[in-house]
Amino acid sequence: MNATFKDSIAEPSRRAFIKGGVAGGFLLAFHVPVFGGINEPNQPADDTNGKFAPNAFIRIDKAGKTTLVMPQVEMGQGVYTSVAMILAEELDADYSQVTLEHAPPNDKAYGNPTFGIQVTGNSNSIRAFWKPLRTAGASARAMLIQAAAKQWKVDPSGCAASDGKVTHGASNRTLSYAALADAASKETPPKDPPLKDPKQFKLIGKPQKRFDTPSKVDGSAVYGIDAMLPGMKFATIMASPVFGGKVSKVDDTAAKQIPGMQLVIALDDMVAVIGDHFWAAKSGLDALKITWDHGPNATVSNDAIWKHLRDESAKDGVIAKSVGDVKKAFESGEKFHAVYELPFLAHATMEPMNCTVQLKPDGGCEIWLGTQVISRVQQTVAKLLGVSDDKVIVHNHLIGGGFGRRLEPDMALKAVRVAQRLNGEPVKVVWSREEDMRQDVYRPVYRDEISATVSDGKIAGWRYKISGSSVIARWLPPAFQKGIDIDSIDCAVDQPYDFPNLEVQYMRVEPPAVPTGFWRGVGPNNNVFAIECFIDEVAKKLNKDPIAFRKSMLDKGPRFKAVLDLVAQKSAWGQPLGKRVGRGVCLQPAFGSFIATVIEAEVDEQGEVLLRKVNCAVDAGIVVNPDTVVAQLQGGIIFGLTAALYGEVTIDGGRVQQSNFHNYRMLRIDQIPSIDVHIVHSGEAPGGIGETGATAGPPALRNAIFAATGIPLRRLPIDLDVLAGRKQPWV
Amino acid sequence: MSQRQLKINGEDKTVDVPDNMPLLWVLRDVLGMTGTKYGCGIAQCGACTVHLDGRAIRSCQMPVSAVGSRAITTIEGIGKTPTGARIQKAWLDEEVVQCGYCQSGQIMSASALLATTPKPDDADINAAMAGNICRCGTYVRIRAAIKRAAEGEQPT
Numbered sequence: 001m002n003a004t005f006k007d008s009i010a011e012p013s014r015r016a017f018i019k020g021g022v023a024g025g026f027l028l029a030f031h032v033p034v035f036g037g038i039n040e041p042n043q044p045a046d047d048t049n050g051k052f053a054p055n056a057f058i059r060i061d062k063a064g065k066t067t068l069v070m071p072q073v074e075m076g077q078g079v080y081t082s083v084a085m086i087l088a089e090e091l092d093a094d095y096s097q098v099t100l101e102h103a104p105p106n107d108k109a110y111g112n113p114t115f116g117i118q119v120t121g122n123s124n125s126i127r128a129f130w131k132p133l134r135t136a137g138a139s140a141r142a143m144l145i146q147a148a149a150k151q152w153k154v155d156p157s158g159c160a161a162s163d164g165k166v167t168h169g170a171s172n173r174t175l176s177y178a179a180l181a182d183a184a185s186k187e188t189p190p191k192d193p194p195l196k197d198p199k200q201f202k203l204i205g206k207p208q209k210r211f212d213t214p215s216k217v218d219g220s221a222v223y224g225i226d227a228m229l230p231g232m233k234f235a236t237i238m239a240s241p242v243f244g245g246k247v248s249k250v251d252d253t254a255a256k257q258i259p260g261m262q263l264v265i266a267l268d269d270m271v272a273v274i275g276d277h278f279w280a281a282k283s284g285l286d287a288l289k290i291t292w293d294h295g296p297n298a299t300v301s302n303d304a305i306w307k308h309l310r311d312e313s314a315k316d317g318v319i320a321k322s323v324g325d326v327k328k329a330f331e332s333g334e335k336f337h338a339v340y341e342l343p344f345l346a347h348a349t350m351e352p353m354n355c356t357v358q359l360k361p362d363g364g365c366e367i368w369l370g371t372q373v374i375s376r377v378q379q380t381v382a383k384l385l386g387v388s389d390d391k392v393i394v395h396n397h398l399i400g401g402g403f404g405r406r407l408e409p410d411m412a413l414k415a416v417r418v419a420q421r422l423n424g425e426p427v428k429v430v431w432s433r434e435e436d437m438r439q440d441v442y443r444p445v446y447r448d449e450i451s452a453t454v455s456d457g458k459i460a461g462w463r464y465k466i467s468g469s470s471v472i473a474r475w476l477p478p479a480f481q482k483g484i485d486i487d488s489i490d491c492a493v494d495q496p497y498d499f500p501n502l503e504v505q506y507m508r509v510e511p512p513a514v515p516t517g518f519w520r521g522v523g524p525n526n527n528v529f530a531i532e533c534f535i536d537e538v539a540k541k542l543n544k545d546p547i548a549f550r551k552s553m554l555d556k557g558p559r560f561k562a563v564l565d566l567v568a569q570k571s572a573w574g575q576p577l578g579k580r581v582g583r584g585v586c587l588q589p590a591f592g593s594f595i596a597t598v599i600e601a602e603v604d605e606q607g608e609v610l611l612r613k614v615n616c617a618v619d620a621g622i623v624v625n626p627d628t629v630v631a632q633l634q635g636g637i638i639f640g641l642t643a644a645l646y647g648e649v650t651i652d653g654g655r656v657q658q659s660n661f662h663n664y665r666m667l668r669i670d671q672i673p674s675i676d677v678h679i680v681h682s683g684e685a686p687g688g689i690g691e692t693g694a695t696a697g698p699p700a701l702r703n704a705i706f707a708a709t710g711i712p713l714r715r716l717p718i719d720l721d722v723l724a725g726r727k728q729p730w731v
Numbered sequence: 732m733s734q735r736q737l738k739i740n741g742e743d744k745t746v747d748v749p750d751n752m753p754l755l756w757v758l759r760d761v762l763g764m765t766g767t768k769y770g771c772g773i774a775q776c777g778a779c780t781v782h783l784d785g786r787a788i789r790s791c792q793m794p795v796s797a798v799g800s801r802a803i804t805t806i807e808g809i810g811k812t813p814t815g816a817r818i819q820k821a822w823l824d825e826e827v828v829q830c831g832y833c834q835s836g837q838i839m840s841a842s843a844l845l846a847t848t849p850k851p852d853d854a855d856i857n858a859a860m861a862g863n864i865c866r867c868g869t870y871v872r873i874r875a876a877i878k879r880a881a882e883g884e885q886p887t
Contacts (some may be wrong), residue, residue, distance in 0.1 A: 076831065219765075223832060278769070430769070490740075
C-alpha cells in the first residue's frame with residue numbers, strides 16, 4: 001500500500017550500516033525508526049530545496065515525497081495510521097505515497113492540546129488532535145490550491161485537490177503537489193481553512209491497513225531495545241528491591257569470573273553491570289553479593305498497606321461533585337451499601353524497560369528509547385546533567401507496550417546515571433523482566449465505597465467515595481487542585497445514570513513505600529468497576545434484569561441506551577444458559593466513548609472461570625480507522641480480563657513479591673473466547689478507545705460470575721477459592 | 732569461550748561466545764539480529780522463539796553449545812520458507828499486530844505449527860501457541876490468521 005514506506009525499510013540493514021563503520025549516533029538514528037528518520041520536523045535531510053513545510057506535521061518536497069510527522073507515539077494502538085489518515089484526508093495527499101516520522105521532543109510544536117506537553121495517553125490522541133490535524137491538512141491544501149491558481153491565473157474556487165494534485169476543472173489543467181511545493185511555500189497559511197464535510201471523507205471511516213504492520217511481521221521493526229550503536233556496551237541494573245533502600249556493600253569476586261563481564265558500578269540506590277552483551281552483564285549481576293541498606297520501608301507489608309488505606313478511607317474526603325439533596329434522599333427508601341477493593345498492578349509490557357545513552361563532550365547526551373513522554377525525558381535528563389534541553393537529543397521508537405509505564409522517564413534517568421560512570425562509550429541498559437516487574441510504578445490500590453437509596457424501583461440517592469493514591473498529584477501537579485484527583489474520580493462524576501441526588505467524595509491515600517503510576521484504563525477502571533458491580537447487586541435485590549434496570553435510569557442517555565440494546569441483541573441476552581453459566585454486563589462512559597459489554601462465563605465446581613463469549617457495542621463518535629477500534633477493544637478486554645483473573649502485585653518486607661510471568665500470570669490463547677465488537681455509526685465527535693477495553697472487561701466478567709453463582713465478588717483479582725466455596729466472600 | 736559455527740537463515744556465522752550463553756543473546760547482541768525478542772528469560776513468554784531444524788524452541792533457554800549443527804531460522808529468515816511466508820501474509824491480511832513486540836515469536840511458533848500440522852484445529856493451535864504471551868491481546872486474530880494461512884487465500 002505504501003511504496004515510500006517499503007523503500008524506506010528496503011534500505012541497507014542497520015547491521016550492515018554499522019559494519020560499514022559509520023560513526024555517530026545521529027546518523028545511525030536515521031536508520032533506527034522504521035519510517036525513515038528522525039530529524040527536525042521542518043528539516044528534511046534528503047531534499048531541503050523547494051520543500052513545502054507549512055506546519056510541524058507536513059512536509060512535501062519537490063520530488064513529491066510527503067512526510068507526515070507523528071505527534072503521538074505508536075505503541076500498538078494504531079495511532080500512526082489514524083493520524084496519517086486525518087492529515088492525508090484534509091491535505092488530499094496521495095495516501096499511498098506518504099512517509100511517517102516520529103516527532104522529536106518539542107512541546108510547542110507537538111504538545112498534546114489536553115496536557116500542553118508531548119504525551120501519548122488517556123486515550124485522547126484522536127480526541128485532542130482531531131481538529132489541529134485536520135486544520136493542518138486543510139491549511140496546507142489551501143496553500144497548494146492558492147499556488148496553483150496563481151500560476152494558472154484563475155480563481156482558486158475553480159480549483160480542486162485530490163490524490164496529491166490540484167486540478168482546474170474548467171481548463172482541465174493539473175499540477176502535482178511536488179510541482180507546487182516551491183510556490184506553495186511562499187503562500188501565507190489561511191486563517192480558518194475550510195474543513196471537509198464528513199460526507200466527503202475518502203479515508204476517514206474507511207478501514208486502512210496499518211503502516212507499522214509489515215515491519216512487525218518480518219523482524220525489521222526497531223524498538224528502543226533494538227538500538228545498536230558502534231562500540232556499544234551492554235548493561236543491566238538492579239535497584240534496591242526494597243523501595244527506597246540503598247547499596248551498602250558489593251562483593252564482585254564471583255562476578256569477575258564471568259566471561260565478558262566488564263565492570264560493576266555501584267551507585268547509591270542501584271548496581272549496574274557492564275558486559276560484552278546482556279548475557280554477560282546479567283550473569284555478572286546474578287553473581288554479585290550485594291548487601292543492601294533496606295532503610296525504613298523494610299517492614300512494609302501488604303496487610304499494612306491495606307490497613308492504612310482502610311483506616312484513611314474512613315475519614316472525610318473532599319466533595320468532588322454534589323447534585324440535589326443527598327442527605328434528604330437517604331432519609332427514605334431501601335438502603336444499599338458495598339465496598340470494592342482493587343489491587344496493585346504491574347504493567348508488564350512485553351518490551352522490558354530499556355534505554356540507550358551516549359554522553360557527549362558538550363555535557364549533553366543522545367538517547368534512544370521508546371517513550372510516551374519524549375519531551376519529559378529530554379527535560380528530566382537535561383536537568384540531571386545540568387545542561388539546557390537542546391543538549392539532550394532523544395530518538396523515539398516504536399513501543400513494545402506502553403500501557404502507562406512509558407509515561408515515566410525513570411528508565412532514561414537510570415541509564416544516564418550508568419553512562420556517567422563510563423568513558424563516553426554508548427551503553428544500552430536493559431532491565432531483566434524481574435527488574436521490570438519489581439521497579440514498576442504500580443496501578444494504585446483503590447477502595448471504593450458506594451451507598452444508595454432506592455425509591456419506586458429507582459436509585460434516588462447515591463453516595464460514592466473513592467480512596468487511593470493520586471498519580472496526578474505527582475505526575476501533573478498543576479492538575480491536582482483542591483485535594484481532588486480528577487483521574488481517580490473521572491467516571492464517578494461523569495457517570496451514565498440519572499441519579500437525582502448524588503455525592504462523590506475523593507480521599508487521597510498514598511500507600512507507604514510503593515510508587516504508583518498510570519495503568520491502561522486509568523481512573524475509570526476503579527469507578528466503572530465499582531459502579532457496575534453495585535448496580536448489578538441492586539438490580540438483583542430488586543429482582544430486576546440488569547440491562548432493563550440500567551435502561552430505566554438512562555432517560556438522558558440515548559447513546560448509552562443504544563449500545564445496551566445492541567449488545568443485548570448480539571449477546572442473546574435473556575436466553576437461557578446452563579448451570580453455573582452467566583452473562584454479565586458493563587456500561588461505561590469513559591474517554592468520550594459509549595460502550596456496553598456483555599461477557600458470558602462459566603464457573604466450574606473448582607472455581608475455575610471459563611470465558612465463553614464476549615460481545616461489545618461501541619459508539620465512539622466518528623471513527624477514523626474502524627478496524628483499529630475493533631482491535632483495541634478486543635485486546636483491551638483481554639488486558640482487563642487478565643487483571644481481573646490474575647493481576648495482583650503484593651508487597652512483603654518492603655519489596656514486590658512477583659517477578660516474572662510464572663507468578664504474574666497472563667491470559668493465553670487457549671483461554672480466549674470469541675470477542676465480537678459492534679460499532680454504532682455516529683457523526684458525533686471522536687471518542688477515545690485505547691484504554692476502554694481494559695475498563696470494560698473486569699466488571700462484565702464479575703457480573704457474569706455473579707449471575708452464574710450468585711456470589712458478589714467485591715475484590716479483584718477473582719478468588720477461585722471463593723468461587724469453589726472453599727472460602728467466604730470478602731465483604 | 733570458544734569459536735563455533737552457526738547456520739542461521741541459510742548463512743554460516745562464526746561466533747566466539749561462552750558455551751552457556753543462550754542463543755537469544757548471541758543473535759541479538761553479538762550478531763545484531765534484533766528481530767528475535769527478549770521478554771522473560773525463563774521460557775514463559777515465547778517472544779524469543781526461533782526454529783532449530785524447523786522446530787520451535789525458546790532461544791532464551793537454549794545454550795549456544797547445544798545448538799550443534801542444527802539449522803537456525805529466525806524471524807528475519809522465516810519469510811523464505813513457504814509456511815513462514817503464508818503465515819506472514821495471513822498476519823497482514825488479518826491485521827493481527829498491535830505493539831508487535833511478541834509477534835516475531837508468535838509467527839515463529841505459528842509457522843512451526845503449520846509446517847507439521849497443515850490443517851490445525853483449535854486444540855492444535857492452543858497447544859502450539861499457548862506458550863506465547865501477547866500483552867496487547869491479539870489472540871483472537873492470531874487464531875484467525877493461522878486458520879487463514881492453513882486454508883490458503885480466502886475469497887474476500
